[in-house]
Amino acid sequence: MTRRPEEPGPGIDQLLDQVRERLDRVDPVTAHHAQLDGQAVLVDIRPIAQRAEFGEIPDALVIERNVLEWRLDPRSAARIDIADHPQLWPIIVCQEGYASSLAAASLQDIGLPRATDLAGGFAAWRAAGLPVVNPHR
Helix, strand or coil: CCCCCCCCCCCHHHHHHHHHCCCCCECHHHHHHHHHCCCCEEEECCCHHHHHHHCECCCCEECCHHHHHHHHCCCCCCCCHHHHCCCCCEEEECCCCCHHHHHHHHHHHCCCCCCEEECCHHHHHHHCCCCCECCCC
8 A cells, every 4th residue: 555645834935924924023123122122132043153254243142043942941941041031022033034033933832922033134133234243244
């Protein structure tokens, strides 16, 4: 007896569109003001090579993508202190704003309803002329 292949799920572009429908994405200036006012924490999920090449956002919390959910889930034994804050508003940052959308949706899925991402990512932040430290480009 042969088995029929499962129906494929959405492609990555369709999945990205689906998760972005539920995100209240923020632009760089809004993210910067929310960070300065202490309303939000910017979470940079880029790998070290990208941070070294392009620079970093001052005072952003660096949590690489592969451990993000464990560090921010308040029920996780591997969580960091800020994960216990009930009104946590994490704004996820990647290089161009794609992986961050998927990561923010994943955080929403584990119970962080305010999680969102930075539209355009670090590239948009830098293009907006906002503060950057250690830029090598």
